[in-house]
Amino acid sequence: MTNYNIRMIKIKSIYFLFLALITLLSINKWSSVVFGSTFFWWGIQTLFFIIILSTRKRFFNKLNKKTIWSVNLFLIWMIVCIVRASLIAENYWEWKNLVTTSFVLLLGLVVYVFMNPELNRLLLKKWFKFILPLFFIFIFIIRGDAYGHYLAPVVLILLLFPLITKKWKIIGLFFILFIILLSQDSRSNIIKFSVSLILGTSTYYFRFIFSNKVFNLIRLIFLIAPIIFFTLGVSGIFNIFKMSEYIEGDYTTKVQVDGKTNEVSMTADTRTLIYIEVLSSALNNEYVFFGRTPARGNDSSIFGEVLAKELSTGKSERFSNEVSILNVFTWTGLVGVILYFFIFFRASYLAINKSNNFYIKIIGLFVAFRWMYGWVEDFSRFDLSNIILWMLISMCFSIEFRNMTNLEFKLWVRGIFSNKFNYVSKTK
Numbered sequence: 001m002t003n004y005n006i007r008m009i010k011i012k013s014i015y016f017l018f019l020a021l022i023t024l025l026s027i028n029k030w031s032s033v034v035f036g037s038t039f040f041w042w043g044i045q046t047l048f049f050i051i052i053l054s055t056r057k058r059f060f061n062k063l064n065k066k067t068i069w070s071v072n073l074f075l076i077w078m079i080v081c082i083v084r085a086s087l088i089a090e091n092y093w094e095w096k097n098l099v100t101t102s103f104v105l106l107l108g109l110v111v112y113v114f115m116n117p118e119l120n121r122l123l124l125k126k127w128f129k130f131i132l133p134l135f136f137i138f139i140f141i142i143r144g145d146a147y148g149h150y151l152a153p154v155v156l157i158l159l160l161f162p163l164i165t166k167k168w169k170i171i172g173l174f175f176i177l178f179i180i181l182l183s184q185d186s187r188s189n190i191i192k193f194s195v196s197l198i199l200g201t202s203t204y205y206f207r208f209i210f211s212n213k214v215f216n217l218i219r220l221i222f223l224i225a226p227i228i229f230f231t232l233g234v235s236g237i238f239n240i241f242k243m244s245e246y247i248e249g250d251y252t253t254k255v256q257v258d259g260k261t262n263e264v265s266m267t268a269d270t271r272t273l274i275y276i277e278v279l280s281s282a283l284n285n286e287y288v289f290f291g292r293t294p295a296r297g298n299d300s301s302i303f304g305e306v307l308a309k310e311l312s313t314g315k316s317e318r319f320s321n322e323v324s325i326l327n328v329f330t331w332t333g334l335v336g337v338i339l340y341f342f343i344f345f346r347a348s349y350l351a352i353n354k355s356n357n358f359y360i361k362i363i364g365l366f367v368a369f370r371w372m373y374g375w376v377e378d379f380s381r382f383d384l385s386n387i388i389l390w391m392l393i394s395m396c397f398s399i400e401f402r403n404m405t406n407l408e409f410k411l412w413v414r415g416i417f418s419n420k421f422n423y424v425s426k427t428k
Helices: 003-030 038-059 062-088 093-107 107-114 117-138 146-150 154-159 166-181 187-205 210-237 272-285 305-310 324-353 358-373 384-397 401-404 408-415
Strands: 251-259 261-264
Touching: 003 038, 003 117, 003 146, 003 384, 038 093, 038 107, 038 154, 062 093, 062 107, 062 187, 062 324, 062 384, 062 401, 093 166, 093 324, 107 117, 117 146, 117 384, 117 408, 146 166, 146 187, 146 384, 154 166, 154 187, 154 384, 166 187, 187 358, 187 408, 210 272, 210 358, 272 324, 324 358, 324 384, 358 384, 358 408, 384 401
Parallel strands: none
Antiparallel strands: 251 261
16 A cells, blocks of 8 residues: 555545544534533634645545636635624624634535545445444434434435435435434424435436426526515515415424423424514614624624623624524625525536436535525534535535446445445546
């Protein structure tokens, strides 16, 4: 074995170590046992970006340079916003918010390494082999949303359901049933996992229906629908979040809060007020186009006053919200939202229209869906769920993934779960 191969094995092992740590970080919020301090995790995230920047040339195919212009523009604007934030941050909490948010906004850097099929295969292979089984230990100390965040890579096998073995089909179905039955209050996880399975199975088993035209039609619906519904909501014509007005029936679930069991409506409108506060704050403070920077949040009459007293900042602001796109808007403005949109637009376009295999098209469709769902929820956090999202985006951009034939992609997927299968890239 050459020195180069030995170095590559070590580098890939380091990436897996980070993936394992990020899995732990992802469930920290919902765990009865706290893993590491804030400064510890800041250090881990800093090292993660350092290893990406120092090894990107080993994994980045120069043929991909022209395809990722949207990611480059987005990252440049994120850096500009971070620099602006460093000039206006006034207190401890704003500096803390700036650091935490910066890690989230710079997650796009993973594209430079996650476009590499071999690195992705190895990371997923080790995660499913070593980290997934540990879920049955962590289950005793975590709750609710933590299940979906820990199991984020399962989304990939649900998307590629037809390609995996019978054993892993059963495992995938087990975990999606687990989330649906034992995490009913986590609507976001149920929706994301269910949609991935629906897209993965319907597009494949009914592929005689899914021509490129159909793929592109669904893709455009996912990309444009949130903008249309947003316009209808702002104009007062139709508010999609008021589900009780157009969905009949009583849909409730029981949730444990501080040891007490409460009934929560699954159709409750928990988003309209957040949109009103975020948009009003931007208009009143004139930061619509360029954002309030990652150091600040939006004015909030509901949460802001409490936070102002608890944190002694004197500012009634909520640093982040449950809705991903509103966070992007608050921190980076309309410019940031547009640049963020182009990433999903470009990635899904390349996957569907510039791919030699059918399966990247499915992933491209799911990426477009995640843009739409970002207007409903998707927490803006440095966690495994967002890492997997960026991995899927990277696969759409990657000429190596898109150049694979159906058989080659199947070998790549099977290679995640078995040493019998191996795909070697022919793209240089």
